[in-house]
Amino acid sequence: MSDSSLVEKVDSKLLDQDELLKVLVVENEKVKLQYETALKLTNPYEFDATKFLPNTTPMSLPVFFDIASKLITNAQERAGIVEGKRVRLIEEYPPEPFNDYGDEVIAYRVLKRGPALMNSKGTSRPHRKSSYSHAAMVPDYPNKTLVIEARPIDHTIEFNCWAKNNKLANARALWLEKLFVNHAWAFEVQGCERFYFKDRGPDTYMTTGGQRLFYRPINFFVRFREFEIKAHPNIKQILFEVKTTE
Secondary structure: OEEEOOOOOOOHHHHHOOOEEEEEEEEOOEEEEEEEEOOOOOOOOOOOHHHHOOOOOOOOHHHHHHHHHHHHHHHHHHOOOOHHHOOOEEEOOOOOOHHHHOOEEEEEEEEEEEEOEOOOOOOOOEOOOOEEEEEEOOOOOOOEEEEEEEEEEEEEEEEEEEEOOHHHHHHHHHHHHHHHHHOHHHHHOOOEEEEEEEEEOOOEEEEEOOEEEEEEEEEEEEEEEEEEEEEEEOOOEEEEEEEOOO
16 A cells, blocks of 8 residues: 555556556545545546536626627517618627628627725725635545635626617617616626616717718626636545556
């Protein structure tokens, strides 16, 4: 019998052989657990951390914009608008030629992102450091306590409704505002702690390529948490007794 610590590597030749392995888990020189296995040993430090998070896919900016795009598409599908006539959600416009989008398009961009201000009025010191969220232990990793830490982040997101005439831009801005306000739950159930209509910016237009384009910016406040996962060992030593079957 030989001693081995968790920081040492098991010989790769040993892992590839079809041998009967007897594993003893020792704590304070006492055997707490022992079992035999003919399976290959796996690295206990490799694990899929997403199963310990609140959602299958943690909320992030790409996830948020994907949900927004699906809401916009679904609302038009339910209204009976055919695919070629639907308004799309894209990243910040320009520089692409506007005619590629038809008569209108909705563009998004991040106006502000930073640590959350944690009092009810949103004026206190920012929450910069990750703090404890929850912990988990699973049978596959008996020597691990997985500690999940979270850091709240606040965002101001602008959705800009572009169109070839002012009436179309105005109508789309009001449509989008109502859509997101009525479907705030769709963002919240996916991990947004707060989502609400913040304000609407000034009506503006620009001229590009001889075409006058009108745009109406609508701002939303979004808060979600970004997660960090740390693994803490529970067992300080494992003894491996290897017996070769003949």
